[in-house]
Structure formats: structure tokens, C-alpha cells
Amino acid sequence: MALDNESFEILLATIQRFIRERLVPAENHVEDHDEVPEEIVAEMKELGLFGLSIPEEYGGIGLSMSQEGRVAFELGRTALAFRSVFGTNVGIGSQGILMDGTEAQKHEILPRVASGELIMSFALTEPDAGSDAASLKTRAELDGDHYVLNGTKRYITNAPRAGAFTLMARTGGPGASGVSAFIVPADTPGLRLGKPDKKMGQRGTKTCDVILEDVRVPAANIIGGVPGQGFKTAMKVLDRGRLHISAVACGTAQRIIEESVNYARERKQFGKAIGEFQLIQAMLADSQAELLAGWSLVQDVTRRFDLKPVHESDPEVSMRASCAKLFCTEMVGRVADRGVQIHGGAGYINEYKVERFYRDVRLLRLYEGTTQIQQIIIGREMLRSA
Amino acid sequence: MKLLVAVKRVVDYNVKVRVKSDKTGVETAGVKMSMNPFDEIAVEEAVRLKEKGVASEIVAVSIGVSQAQETIRTALAMGADRGVLVETDVAVEPLAVAKVLKALAEKEGAQIVVLGKQAIDDDMNATGQMLAALLGWPQGTFASKVEIADGTATVTREIDGGLETVALALPAVITADLRLNEPRYASLPNIMKARKKSIDMLKPEDLGVDVTPRLTTLSVSEPPVRKAGIKVPDVATLIEKLRNEAKVI
Ligand SMILES: Cc1cc2nc3c(=O)[nH]c(=O)nc-3n(C[C@H](O)[C@H](O)[C@H](O)COP(=O)(O)OP(=O)(O)OC[C@H]3O[C@@H](n4cnc5c(N)ncnc54)[C@H](O)[C@@H]3O)c2cc1C
Ligand SMILES: Cc1cc2nc3c(=O)[nH]c(=O)nc-3n(C[C@H](O)[C@H](O)[C@H](O)COP(=O)(O)OP(=O)(O)OC[C@H]3O[C@@H](n4cnc5c(N)ncnc54)[C@H](O)[C@@H]3O)c2cc1C
Numbered sequence: 114m115a116l117d118n119e120s121f122e123i124l125l126a127t128i129q130r131f132i133r134e135r136l137v138p139a140e141n142h143v144e145d146h147d148e149v150p151e152e153i154v155a156e157m158k159e160l161g162l163f164g165l166s167i168p169e170e171y172g173g174i175g176l177s178m179s180q181e182g183r184v185a186f187e188l189g190r191t192a193l194a195f196r197s198v199f200g201t202n203v204g205i206g207s208q209g210i211l212m213d214g215t216e217a218q219k220h221e222i223l224p225r226v227a228s229g230e231l232i233m234s235f236a237l238t239e240p241d242a243g244s245d246a247a248s249l250k251t252r253a254e255l256d257g258d259h260y261v262l263n264g265t266k267r268y269i270t271n272a273p274r275a276g277a278f279t280l281m282a283r284t285g286g287p288g289a290s291g292v293s294a295f296i297v298p299a300d301t302p303g304l305r306l307g308k309p310d311k312k313m314g315q316r317g318t319k320t321c322d323v324i325l326e327d328v329r330v331p332a333a334n335i336i337g338g339v340p341g342q343g344f345k346t347a348m349k350v351l352d353r354g355r356l357h358i359s360a361v362a363c364g365t366a367q368r369i370i371e372e373s374v375n376y377a378r379e380r381k382q383f384g385k386a387i388g389e390f391q392l393i394q395a396m397l398a399d400s401q402a403e404l405l406a407g408w409s410l411v412q413d414v415t416r417r418f419d420l421k422p423v424h425e426s427d428p429e430v431s432m433r434a435s436c437a438k439l440f441c442t443e444m445v446g447r448v449a450d451r452g453v454q455i456h457g458g459a460g461y462i463n464e465y466k467v468e469r470f471y472r473d474v475r476l477l478r479l480y481e482g483t484t485q486i487q488q489i490i491i492g493r494e495m496l497r498s499a
Numbered sequence: 500m501k502l503l504v505a506v507k508r509v510v511d512y513n514v515k516v517r518v519k520s521d522k523t524g525v526e527t528a529g530v531k532m533s534m535n536p537f538d539e540i541a542v543e544e545a546v547r548l549k550e551k552g553v554a555s556e557i558v559a560v561s562i563g564v565s566q567a568q569e570t571i572r573t574a575l576a577m578g579a580d581r582g583v584l585v586e587t588d589v590a591v592e593p594l595a596v597a598k599v600l601k602a603l604a605e606k607e608g609a610q611i612v613v614l615g616k617q618a619i620d621d622d623m624n625a626t627g628q629m630l631a632a633l634l635g636w637p638q639g640t641f642a643s644k645v646e647i648a649d650g651t652a653t654v655t656r657e658i659d660g661g662l663e664t665v666a667l668a669l670p671a672v673i674t675a676d677l678r679l680n681e682p683r684y685a686s687l688p689n690i691m692k693a694r695k696k697s698i699d700m701l702k703p704e705d706l707g708v709d710v711t712p713r714l715t716t717l718s719v720s721e722p723p724v725r726k727a728g729i730k731v732p733d734v735a736t737l738i739e740k741l742r743n744e745a746k747v748i
Contacts, residue, residue: 119569120690123576126533127685133513161687174687 114168114423115177124174128187131160136191143194143317144469154198157229163199164227167207171223178353179415182360186408189364193473194317196361201271202226204357205481206233208350209279209294212424213337222277222296234275236266236297236323237347243267244486246281247289247344251325253282259329260284260295262303266323268480272306273319275299280323281347284340294336294343303328314472352431354481356418359411359437362445362477366404369445369452369470373397376456376467387455396451404448407441432494439487442477449474500647500669502554503609504545504579505600506538506561508570509620522718525620534570537615539577540675543682544645545613546578553647556580558607562591562599562710568698575693576685582698587710595703595710597629602706604634609670611652616641616674627674637667641676 116124135153143149157163166181167173176184181203188196201207207226210218225231242249251264262282269278278297285291297304307322336346374397377388387393414433421427452467453460460467478484510516510525511533517526534542548554559574561567562585571582585599604612612634617624631638639645639654643662646653652667657676667673685693703710731737741748 116691117694119572120694122569123573123685123693124687124690126573127576127687127690131684156684159686160684164687169691174691 114175115180115419116175121176121180125183125187127160128162128184131156132187132191132195136195139195140192140466140469143192144463147316149194149198149317153195157195157199161227163202163229165199166203167211167223167227171211171219171227173223173227177415178356178418179412182356182411182415185357185360186364186367186411189361189366190368192317192469193315193361193365193476197270197315197318198274199229200357201234201275202229202232204354205235205350206271206275206279208353209235209336209346210296212349213294213342213346215338218296218334218336225276231276232271232274234269234271234278234323235347235350236269236272236278236280238267238269240265240267244483246347247292248287249281249283249292251280251282253284253293253295253330255284255332256329258332260332260335262295262297262325262328262330264325266325268310268320269323270318270320270480272321272323273309278323279336279350280325281343282325284335284343289344290341292344292347293340294346295330296334296336297325297328297330301328301330313475314469315476316469349426351481352426352434353418355434355438355487356411356415358477358481359407359434359441360415362441362474363404363408363411365470365474366400366407366441366445366448369448369467370397370400370404372466372470373400373452373455376459380457393455396455400448400451403444407437407444410437410440428494428498432491435482435487435490438482439484439491442474443484445474446478500554500610501556501558501607502545502548503600503604503607503612504538504542504557504559504574505596505612505614505626506542506559506567506570506574507535507615507618507620508532508561508563508567509535509618512536512619518719518721522720523716524719532566532570534573535615535618535620537617537619537675537677538574539615539682540677540679541613541615541673542574542577542579543680544642544673544675546683547680548611548645548647549578554611558583558603558609560585560600560603562587562596562703564588571698572690572693573685575696575698576690577683578689579696581696583701584698585701585703585706587703589710590712591710592712592714593623593625593629594713595708596626597633598708599703599706599710600626600630601633602708604630604670606706611647611670612636612672614672614674616676627672631672634670634672636670636672637665638672638674639665639667640672640674642673643676643678645673645679 164173165176168175237246239249253260253262280295280297283291284293303326305324310320377393380387414437417430449471453471459465511531519526545557557579559571559579559582561571614627641657642654643657644655650669652671656663
């Protein structure tokens with residue numbers, strides 16, 4: 114699955130122009146009001162951004178992973194809240210259905226996901242199950258042809274905007290094989306939202322708890338129709354998500370470097386532009402080299418990802434995707450730190466973009482598998498395949 | 500009513516243009532290319548005329564290298580109905596382009612040809628005018644407003660002294676200025692649809708046009724770097740310097 118190159122180049126140019134003309138100028142608004150303006154959300158829908166990764170037959174654009182990576186890079190170059198609006202539709206919220214859903218589920222859900230009419234979230238994490246997702250406690254008990262769900266999901270991105278959730282709950286015994294993935298409409302009785310989380314950064318993104326009390330969901334809403342497959346589905350979804358996040362991290366690093374270079378050219382101390390000091394150049398050079406290394410890695414792994422069948426996971430590719438997430442998200446943390454340093458006191462002041470990016474990128478090392486979890490995946494695979 | 504819109508592939512306006520080391524032209528290898536911004540405005544105007552029910556079909560035309568198909572494809576994604584690429588590797592000049600467009604306008608039976616007022620690569624600002632002369636049609640250049648009714652195009656033009664409004668009996672040539680409109684984004688679904696629209700491939704010979712350049716480029720160089728100015732304490736010093744140093748008065 115991929116878009117032909119000519120159309121893709123036009124699409125990328127459109128997205129670049131949209132980011133430059135519409136999103137970057139709205140960054141201050143998002144920071145000050147903690148929300149993405151409604152008219153921008155409407156424009157995103159009209160533009161087709163919600164359907165980037167959904168195949169054409171389901172009303173989307175059908176980008177390959179390498180193409181999606183290039184788009185994610187561009188989206189990383191502005192406040193991450195914009196990407197988040199449609200990020201779960203493109204990624205974790207919908208991919209489970211695309212990868213493992215029945216034809217009926219795909220036809221029913223995906224066209225609405227692609228148009229942005231339906232916002233989907235991904236609900237795996239719980240108060241007592243984060244990195245150890247396989248230990249999740251949300252129960253799903255069979256009652257006739259319905260399941261009854263009880264439990265709490267935590268930090269669910271876009272939950273306040275969501276029309277439906279890809280939600281992991283336990284239908285069987287302990288461990289990964291007891292987990293099933295459900296499609297849960299947000300308006301199902303018994304489902305309610307916690308109060309919005311107050312976060313360190315990424316202002317304008319929305320996360321909160323999702324609380325399930327005797328929520329009745331048709332058994333037919335299990336993704337793929339077969340119970341016990343949900344953990345596998347979730348892991349495949351996260352594999353792909355990791356590459357997307359890696360590309361976003363590179364885009365943000367690029368933006369921070371641009372902000373820093375511009376500042377270093379303008380700011381004068383000791384009678385010169387600080388960019389003329391080699392100690393400043395050293396910081397810029399380290400950031401540039403690390404960014405290019407990370408971006409090369411992302412491009413390489415996304416290419417490998419595209420070579421394998423969509424529905425299969427290849428441990429070698431997963432290991433590399435984890436390497437990309439590990440390296441790129443840590444890399445952008447260092448780049449952001451240097452960006453603040455180059456800005457001196459200004460880097461600590463909210464008016465300057467680097468101050469925001471510094472907080473925004475901190476999340477990238479935590480969600481969709483913390484850095485330590487990536488290390489575990491990589492190390493385990495190295496020993497397994499040796 | 501059929502509209503012809505001319506679109507040119509140029510170095511993207513965000514790119515810092517560099518002169519080739521051998522001074523034969525500007526560097527285009529590996530450089531991002533896009534539709535000439537004034538042509539985007541022309542396409543937008545044509546699409547609006549179609550949305551208003553004035554135009555029935557929009558044909559986007561480009562003259563140039565094979566990659567200009569991408570430029571046409573962008574016009575199709577914005578709303579043009581089909582494309583024509585007149586393919587040539589020769590660096591085409593305004594007169595050659597005007598001749599090609601004349602042939603196509605006649606072949607297609609177009610009522611209006613819309614162009615950008617100039618292209619941002621060589622800034623010639625000549626093609627539209629030459630085309631109008633060759634066709635013997637009236638022209639409304641530097642348009643900031645266009646209205647079509649009863650076989651007449653009423654075009655508001657941006658001129659040095661302000662605005663001028665002309666009434667043109669159709670068929671006519673219109674060239675777009677910056678303030679005519681704000682071009683829409685080619686939405687991703689429309690980019691997908693544009694893949695199914697057709698682009699006819701022609702050669703200049705097919706239209707009986709000779710596009711051989713008539714101009715010779717001797718050398719291309721960067722403009723000299725501007726030196727910092729100076730501040731003068733008063734008008735008297737200014738006049739003194741203009742007279743004795745700059746020798747301009
Ligand atoms: C803003 C935000 C948005 C989010 N969006 C979503 C969402 O949309 N959907 C969703 O399901 N989840 C979401 N999450 C949850 C996110 O995926 C988890 O926070 C993350 O997986 C970490 O889990 P935890 O917070 O429970 O931390 P813990 O798992 O408690 O980890 C705490 C620390 O222990 C380390 N650790 C844990 N296990 C080990 C081990 N075996 N070896 C070594 N170190 C270990 C971790 O690396 C970390 O440093 C979001 C979180 C945030 C903050
Ligand atoms: C929250 C906050 C509270 C503060 N409180 C006070 C206060 O109470 N009183 C007060 O007087 N000030 C205060 N300051 C100012 C603070 O001391 C300065 O911000 C700090 O000294 C850095 O100066 P600057 O911001 O102008 O950065 P700059 O001097 O512009 O530095 C920018 C970058 O250039 C680097 N750099 C500068 N010169 C060189 C060089 N020769 N070679 C290599 N690198 C160089 C710096 O290390 C830095 O990375 C405060 C600042 C903040 C953010």
C-alpha cells in the first residue's frame with residue numbers, strides 16, 4: 114500500500130503549506146488557550162488529514178509507512194497538539210481495526226475515521242497497568258451476545274473528542290492471551306470520562322481517564338471477532354506507532370535546530386553574534402548530527418516495514434522500530450535541552466518556542482512504550498535471535 | 500464556456516535560489532519545484548468561475564519538461580478538469596509559450612485564457628500580453644477582480660496609479676495579480692481524485708510551433724551584495740553627498 118510518488122509529492126507540498134500558513138501562526142493561540150481552534154480542526158478534516166493511513170478502499174489516502182513517516186516529520190515541525198487532533202485516527206485508534214478487524218468492521222468504521230467524522234482513541238493503559246499492559250484489569254464478562262465491561266483506563270489521548278475507542282479488556286484468564294480488543298462507542302451507557310489531565314506540555318492535547326461501569330458492548334465488536342487476540346493487536350499497533358513517533362521526534366528536532374540557529378545568528382553578546390562562538394556551534398553541530406542519524410534510521414526502518422505484509426509482525430522490524438523510538442525520542446530530548454541552552458535565559462521563557470518544545474517532547478520518551486521498554490524489547494530480541 | 504489555464508513549473512518560492520558554479524543558470528538539481536504562485540491564483544480564479552457556473556470546463560496547460568505533469572496534477576487537484584502537457588526540454592521563452600497557447604486556445608475553442616501575470620523564475624511578465632496580441636483578443640492584465648457576464652469580462656486591474664476597470668468582449672486573455680484571490684489547498688481526497696483525470700501529452704511540433712530559443716544567455720550572476728548605508732546628520736549634508744559623492748544630482 115502506497116500512494117504514487119507524484120501524488121505524494123503534491124500531498125506533501127499541500128501539508129507543508131498548511132503547516133506553514135495555518136498551523137505555525139496558530140501556535141501561540143494553542144499555547145495560551147490549551148486548545149486547537151475549531152476552524153483549524155474543520156480545515157484538517159477538509160484537507161483529509163484524518164485519513165492519511167487508511168487505505169483508499171476505505172475512503173482514506175493509503176500512505177505507506179515511509180510516506181507516513183515523511184508526513185509525520187513535517188507535523189513534528191509545529192506544536193504537537195495539532196498532530197494529536199488526528200493522530201489517533203491515523204495511528205493507534207484505528208490501526209487495530211485495519212490490521213485485524215473483520216471486513217464488516219472495516220467497512221463500517223474506517224470511512225468515518227478517514228473523513229474525521231469519527232474520532233477514535235486507543236485505550237490500553239490503566240492506573241495499575243502501564244508498561245506491564247498485559248496485566249490489565251478491565252474485565253469483559255460475556256452475557257448473552259454482549260460483553261459487560263468494567264474498569265478504568267488512564268491517560269487516554271483524545272478521549273474527550275472520541276466517538277469510539279479501541280479498548281483492551283480481559284475476556285479470559287491472566288496474561289496477554291486473556292486480552293481482547295473491543296470497539297466501544299463513546300456514547301454507550303455506563304461509559305464516562307474523568308476530568309482532563311493537567312499535563313507538563315503539549316498544551317492543546319486532550320487526555321483523561323475513561324471509566325467503564327457495566328458498559329454493554331455487542332460481542333461482534335471484538336476486533337476480528339475472536340477473543341484473546343487483543344494484546345497481539347495492540348502490540349502490532351504500537352509497533353507502527355513507534356515509527357510514527359520517531360519521525361515526529363525528528364521533525365521537532367529539526368524545528369528546534371532552526372529556532373536555535375536563528376537565535377544564534379541574531380543574539381549578540383561580547384560584541385558578536387553568539388553563533389560565532391565555537392561552544393555554541395558545538396551544540397548546534399551535535400544536534401544536527403544526531404538528528405540526521407535518527408532520521409536516517411527512521412527512513413531505513415520505515416522502508417523495511419513497508420516490505421513486510423501489513424498484517425504480519427516481523428521481530429527484526431519490531432526490534433528496529435524500537436531502536437528508532439529509543440534513539441529518536443531521546444535524541445530530541447537532548448536537542449531540546451541544547452536549544453534552551455543556546456537561548457540562554459530566553460529559553461526558559463514561555464514566549465520562546467524552544468521552551469514549549471522542551472516540555473512537549475518530554476512525553477515522546479514515555480508513551481507508546483517508555484525508553485526502558487524499548488530497551489527491553491531490543492535486548493530480548495538480540496538474545497532471542499542470536 | 501471552456502477555460503484554458505497556463506501553469507508553469509518553477510523553483511519553489513521558499514527555496515533560496517543559487518547560481519550554478521559555471522554561471523549558465525540557476526541550480527535546479529535536487530531543488531524543490533512547485534507551481535508558479537501567480538498561476539495558482541489563475542487556477543483558483545478559473546475554479547471559482549466554474550463553481551459559479553460561468554465556466555463548464557477547465558483545461559490546465561503546461562509547457563516544459565516531463566516533470567511538469569506534477570504541476571498540472573496540482574491544478575487538477577485544485578479543480579481543473581483535465582490537463583495538457585506540451586513537452587519540451589528546451590528552456591521556453593514567452594513568445595514560444597504564447598504561440599503554443601494560441602494554438603491550444605484555438606484547438607480547444609477556449610473563451611478565456613487565464614495566466615499568472617508573470618512567473619517568479621524569470622519575471623518576464625510578457626506571455627499573457629504576447630498571447631493576446633497573437634490571438635487578436637482583448638487582454639485584462641494584473642487582474643485583482645474578474646466578473647463575467649453577457650459575453651463580457653469586467654476586469655479590475657492593478658496599475659501604478661491605483662485600480663483601473665476594463666470591459667473585455669470575450670474571448671479574452673486575463674492575467675492574475677497577487678490580490679485576485681487566495682488559492683485553495685489541494686485537499687488530499689482531491690489529490691487522489693486528480694490521479695484519475697487525464698493529461699494529454701503533446702510536442703510543440705504537434706501544434707506546429709517552433710520553440711527554439713531566440714535569446715542567448717551570456718552569464719548568470721548573483722546581484723552584488725548591498726553595502727550598509729550611512730546616516731547623515733541633516734538635509735544639507737545629504738544634498739552635499741548626493742551631489743559630490745554619489746554624483747546623482
Ligand atoms: C500524555 C499521555 C498520553 C497518553 N496516551 C495514551 C493513550 O492514548 N492510550 C493509552 O493506552 N495510553 C496512553 N498513555 C499511557 C502511556 O502509554 C503510559 O503512561 C506508558 O506506557 C507508561 O506507563 P506508566 O505511566 O504506567 O508508567 P510505569 O509503567 O509505571 O513506568 C514507570 C517507570 O518504570 C519503568 N519500568 C516499568 N517497567 C519496567 C521494567 N520491566 N524494567 C525497567 N523499567 C521499567 C518505566 O520505564 C518508567 O520509567 C499516555 C500517557 C500520557 C502521559
Ligand atoms: C527565570 C530567570 C530569572 C532570572 N533572574 C535574574 C535576576 O534576578 N537578576 C539578574 O540580573 N538576572 C536574572 N536572570 C538573567 C540570567 O542571569 C541570564 O539569563 C543569564 O546570565 C544568561 O544570559 P542571557 O539570557 O542574556 O543569555 P546569553 O548571554 O545571550 O547566552 C545565550 C547563549 O550563548 C552562550 N554564550 C554567551 N556568551 C558566550 C561566549 N562568549 N562563548 C560561548 N557561549 C556564550 C550562553 O552560554 C548561552 O548558551 C534571570 C533569568 C531567568 C531566566
